[in-house]
Amino acid sequence: MTDRLTHYVNGQRTALDSVRSAPVFNPSTGQQSAEVLLASKADVEQAIASAQQAFERWSQTTPLKRARVMFKFKALLETHADEVARLIAQEHGKVLSDAMGELTRGLEVVEFACGMPHLQKGEHSLNVGSGVDSFSLMQPLGVCAGITPFNFPAMVPLWMFPIAIAAGNTFVLKPSEKDPSSTLRIAELLSEAGLPDGVLNVVNGDKEAVDTLLTDPRVQAISFVGSTPIAEYVYSTGSAHGKRVQALGGAKNHMVIMPDADLDQAVDALMGAAYGSAGERCMAISVAVPVGESTAVKLREKLLARLDTLSVGVSITEGADHDMGPLVSKDHLDKVAGYIATGEAEGAELVRDGRELTFKSDGYFIGGTLFDHVKPGMRIYDEEIFGPVLAIARANSFDDAVQMINAHEFGNGTAIFTRDGDAARQYCEQIQVGMVGVNVPIPVPMAFHSFGGWKRSLFGALHMHGPDGVRFYTRMKTVTARWPSGLREATNQFTMPTM
Numbered sequence: 001m002t003d004r005l006t007h008y009v010n011g012q013r014t015a016l017d018s019v020r021s022a023p024v025f026n027p028s029t030g031q032q033s034a035e036v037l038l039a040s041k042a043d044v045e046q047a048i049a050s051a052q053q054a055f056e057r058w059s060q061t062t063p064l065k066r067a068r069v070m071f072k073f074k075a076l077l078e079t080h081a082d083e084v085a086r087l088i089a090q091e092h093g094k095v096l097s098d099a100m101g102e103l104t105r106g107l108e109v110v111e112f113a114c115g116m117p118h119l120q121k122g123e124h125s126l127n128v129g130s131g132v133d134s135f136s137l138m139q140p141l142g143v144c145a146g147i148t149p150f151n152f153p154a155m156v157p158l159w160m161f162p163i164a165i166a167a168g169n170t171f172v173l174k175p176s177e178k179d180p181s182s183t184l185r186i187a188e189l190l191s192e193a194g195l196p197d198g199v200l201n202v203v204n205g206d207k208e209a210v211d212t213l214l215t216d217p218r219v220q221a222i223s224f225v226g227s228t229p230i231a232e233y234v235y236s237t238g239s240a241h242g243k244r245v246q247a248l249g250g251a252k253n254h255m256v257i258m259p260d261a262d263l264d265q266a267v268d269a270l271m272g273a274a275y276g277s278a279g280e281r282c283m284a285i286s287v288a289v290p291v292g293e294s295t296a297v298k299l300r301e302k303l304l305a306r307l308d309t310l311s312v313g314v315s316i317t318e319g320a321d322h323d324m325g326p327l328v329s330k331d332h333l334d335k336v337a338g339y340i341a342t343g344e345a346e347g348a349e350l351v352r353d354g355r356e357l358t359f360k361s362d363g364y365f366i367g368g369t370l371f372d373h374v375k376p377g378m379r380i381y382d383e384e385i386f387g388p389v390l391a392i393a394r395a396n397s398f399d400d401a402v403q404m405i406n407a408h409e410f411g412n413g414t415a416i417f418t419r420d421g422d423a424a425r426q427y428c429e430q431i432q433v434g435m436v437g438v439n440v441p442i443p444v445p446m447a448f449h450s451f452g453g454w455k456r457s458l459f460g461a462l463h464m465h466g467p468d469g470v471r472f473y474t475r476m477k478t479v480t481a482r483w484p485s486g487l488r489e490a491t492n493q494f495t496m497p498t499m
């Protein structure tokens with residue numbers, strides 16, 4: 001018997017009228033662990049109706065009371081952190097300590113949302129003209145929707161709904177159908193914290209559910225995180241239906257290693273950034289760019305030595321975590337193995353082949369892989385692999401490195417390792433990438449800054465969480481007011497008022 005995962009609508013787990021379902025697997029064993037219901041158009045419409053109905057009262061609840069629910073939610077997430085992290089690890093496959101790290105980064109957005117009474121204050125000017133004041137209101141939009149990927153089933157939903165809800169919106173979330181359990185549990189905890197029914201609803205589903213959210217006129221805003229083709233589709237379809245959309249897509253993140261870098265530190269950083277979470281992170285480093293021949297030779301040697309000790313194993317190993325667990329699914333394992341074969345055929349040098357992993361299991365395991373002499377134009381350079389495959393793409397100079405990275409279609413994250421402040425400064429200024437690390441391999445902005453890439457890594461104007469998150473989930477109204485007790489004469493004004 002496997003668990004049956006339903007939806008979470010109007011404050012309770014419910015099957016609605018769903019008839020379709022999909023299997024959920026434990027990637028460490030390859031066994032099916034649950035089946036998840038897939039919502040029909042009519043099911044999603046019920047969830048939207050529930051959010052629409054809840055909006056009227058929730059948007060009138062004072063910001064302070066809304067924030068107090070978030071404070072309780074934060075405390076409950078902390079109490080239940082181990083339980084939620086285990087659900088993530090079981091269905092995603094990442095190791096337990098990494099699952100805990102993901103939850104912590106999501107929890108930090110809840111902490112940010114606790115400050116909403118301050119964040120939503122708006123601006124005020126006294127006497128923009130004589131006796132005339134001006135102020136702005138940052139009002140909620142109504143029903144907002146989130147569509148999230150498999151690789152961060154807790155953190156990415158937490159980028160979205162705490163800010164939306166604290167600002168007075170209601171929400172319909174469509175998590176990945178591959179690992180929905182932690183997301184459903186988090187929604188229950190928010191109800192336990194005192195959130196009124198219908199303010200947060202979770203519908204499980206696939207394209208049919210997503211298309212309903214993108215086209216229903218009651219939904220005001222769409223936040224999406226996932227692969228670039230779907231992000232582009234969500235952005236164009238949602239926008240064409242009059243919604244504001246932020247759609248974050250795929251990535252190919254480069255790390256430049258300058259000749260003066262501390263190589264041991266750079267290699268330490270690269271190992272975690274390339275192979276942590278089996279490379280299934282949108283901020284993973286998948287291309288190392290050593291500048292100069294001697295840097296490349298030394299870097300490769302040190303990486304190979306470290307790869308010998310990379311430990312791969314089941315995601316929940318009591319007492320001692322491995323460095324990385326399995327990939328999320330059999331399909332994804334085949335896709336990553338296929339890229340390794342493609343890289344060889346394209347003429348890149350396969351220095352370490354993860355397909356030769358000695359650890360045997362029915363799970364979806366592959367070892368850390370290293371390619372050298374990878375170049376633009378090869379598919380393993382141009383495309384996102386989303387697995388534990390690191391490519392070394394050698395550059396002759398700093399300028400060559402910058403030029404190569406700027407020519408790539410993705411621009412999510414990047415890093416430079418150097419001891420030269422001038423090189424680092426120039427890199428930050430010239431690189432066409434949304435998030436940059438200086439001697440920091442995975443420069444994920446904290447909750448009170450905003451997260452987002454450039455180029456085909458993000459469609460839309462506003463990034464996730466931080467100040468952009470507050471702007472995305474509120475609309476500004478500007479009031480210009482004069483109290484007429486002092487108006488003694490009629491004023492007929494036909495020209496543009498200039499105060």
Ligand code: NAD
Pocket residue numbers: 147148149150151152156174175176177205206207210211225226227228230231248249250251281282384386412453457
């Ligand atoms: P995905 O694009 O396959 O799925 C994302 C969401 O879209 C899921 O909820 C899925 O059910 C839905 N979806 C899938 N196909 C659809 C379709 N045809 N029509 C409508 N909806 C559809 O992505 P994934 O495999 O779950 O996640 C991995 C991808 O997400 C990678 O490309 C990764 O880089 C990206 N990602 C990006 C960021 C970022 O911040 N830029 C963060 C995390 C993940």
